[in-house]
Amino acid sequence: xxxxxxxxxxxxxxxxxxxxxxxxxxxxxxxxxxxxxxxxxxxxxxxxxxxxxxxxxxxxxxxxxxxxxxxxxxxxxxxxxxxxxxxxxxxxxxxxxxxxxxxxxxxxxxxxxxxxxxxxxxxxxxxxxxxxxxxxxxxxxxxxxxxxxxxxxxxxxxxxxxxxxxxxxxxxxxxxxxxxxxxxxxxxxxxxxxxxxxxxxxxxxxxxxxxxxxxxxxxxxxxxxxxxxxxxxxxxxxxxxxxxxxxxxxxxxxxxxxxxxxxxxxxxxxxxxxxxxxxxxxxxxxxxxxxxxxxxxxxxxxxxxxxxxxxxxxxxxxxxxxxxxxxxxxxxxxxxxxxxxxxxxxxxxxxxxxxxxxxxxxxxxxxx
Numbered sequence: 430x431x432x433x434x435x436x437x438x439x440x441x442x443x444x445x446x447x448x449x450x451x452x453x454x455x456x457x458x459x460x461x462x463x464x465x466x467x468x469x470x471x472x473x474x475x476x477x478x479x480x481x482x483x484x485x486x487x488x489x490x491x492x493x494x495x496x497x498x499x500x501x502x503x504x505x506x507x508x509x510x511x512x513x514x515x516x517x518x519x520x521x522x523x524x525x526x527x528x529x530x531x532x533x534x535x536x537x538x539x540x541x542x543x544x545x546x547x548x549x550x551x552x553x554x555x556x557x558x559x560x561x562x563x564x565x566x567x568x569x570x571x572x573x574x575x576x577x578x579x580x581x582x583x584x585x586x587x588x589x590x591x592x593x594x595x596x597x598x599x600x601x602x603x604x605x606x607x608x609x610x611x612x613x614x615x616x617x618x619x620x621x622x623x624x625x626x627x628x629x630x631x632x633x634x635x636x637x638x639x640x641x642x643x644x645x646x647x648x649x650x651x652x653x654x655x656x657x658x659x660x661x662x663x664x665x666x667x668x669x670x671x672x673x674x675x676x677x678x679x680x681x682x683x684x685x686x687x688x689x690x691x692x693x694x695x696x697x698x699x700x701x702x703x704x705x706x707x708x709x710x711x712x713x714x715x716x717x718x719x720x721x722x723x724x725x726x727x728x729x730x731x732x733x734x735x736x737x738x739x740x741x742x743x744x745x746x747x748x749x750x751x752x753x754x755x756x757x758x759x760x761x762x763x764x765x766x767x768x769x770x771x772x773x774x775x776x777x778x779x780x781x782x783x784x785x786x787x788x789x790x791x792x793x794x795x796x797x
Contacts, residue, residue: 462513469498470505470513549641563633564593570640572601578636580610588617589624589632653682657689661773664766668692691777691787693720693769694730697737700776704785705741708775716771718753723765725754731769 462470472495475482484492505513528535536548567575567590575594579587579602591599591614603611648655660668668690675683691699700708709717721739724731739747760768779785 462509465494465498466502467513467516469495469502470510471517473499473502474510474514563630563637566637566640567633568594568598572598573605574640575602576605578639579614580606582636584613584617585620586632586636587614588621589629590636591615592618592621593629593633651685651689653685654689656686657691660686661689661691661777662770665692691773693724693734693773694728696734696772696776697730699787700737701785701788702737702741704779705738706743707779707785708772709738709742709746711775711779712772714750714753716768718750718757719760719764719768720772721750722754722757723760723762723768726760727765 472482472484484495487495536551540548567578570578575590575598579590582590591602594602603615606614650658660671663671672683672687675686717738721735724735739750742750776785776787780787
């Protein structure tokens with residue numbers, strides 16, 4: 430019955446589907462009940478049954494009308510109750526599809542399916558409330574974006590914002606903020622006890638408006654991340670050539686690019702020990718042998734990465750790979766770089782799927 434009422438509550442007429450009962454003169458018998466009275470009976474019945482009814486989805490006027498009608502109702506006999514319930518059930522049986530309420534609801538349902546430009550134009554042309562529930566929009570943002578938004582606001586507004594987030598997202602937001610700022614906002618929460626719902630709604634609308642006002646960008650990654658990903662897949666000679674040129678032209682940008690480059694040489698700095706077994710299970714052993722053999726021959730960082738991985742896999746597998754490395758001998762540069770790339774590609778897939786996370790360079794600096 431809960432799901433049935435959920436279909437009925439979004440209003441298309443004065444009382445939604447509940448208001449679809451034929452209007453009749455008020456009275457106490459089934460034949461004299463009007464649509465509002467029948468709607469009140471259905472809602473009361475469902476509440477008595479413990480149903481979780483989304484009455485708050487109705488407009489303020491409709492919520493008030495329903496409540497006032499319930500206040501006017503007296504006793505309802507069993508036959509009338511059964512008749513109203515059966516009539517409501519028959520109405521629901523005839524519903525084949527339920528659409529969102531109005532343009533605002535339709536735009537919320539189509540979010541992510543139509544372009545942001547089209548969505549904004551439709552909202553502007555129709556003059557509808559742009560964000561629906563602004564706090565739902567804000568809760569969906571990454572914690573870093575929320576932290577940036579809170580830092581730009583007054584401490585009091587940020588405290589309201591923190592209070593409206595679920596506890597997990599609020600904790601993430603605080604973690605993404607400087608310590609002194611996080612402490613100020615946390616202390617300010619004690620001042621939110623007298624904040625009214627209207628104030629909270631206005632704050633939510635203002636914050637959501639700031640998010641919507643941000644210009645649309647074509648790329649999800651920063652320029653440094655995009656170039657870093659490209660250079661990660663490039664051969665070592667070309668990578669160093671490009672980085673040297675970037676150092677000469679724009680040292681700051683070069684630094685950003687270097688932070689985003691993930692190569693075999695920094696595996697021992699960026700990969701956690703517990704992730705090594707997962708990696709080696711996905712990389713063919715011949716590629717591991719070739720990559721490690723090449724790593725031992727070309728540089729200290731590459732050697733450290735190979736030793737790091739060998740030390741954190743099973744002892745039997747590590748010994749077998751070491752024996753194969755000795756037997757393999759010298760590896761051509763092109764073959765060795767291709768094998769290293771195979772290892773890196775597996776790691777990248779694991780990171781993108783969320784199965785592992787890379788340690789940040791900031792973590793390394795704090796450890797030091």
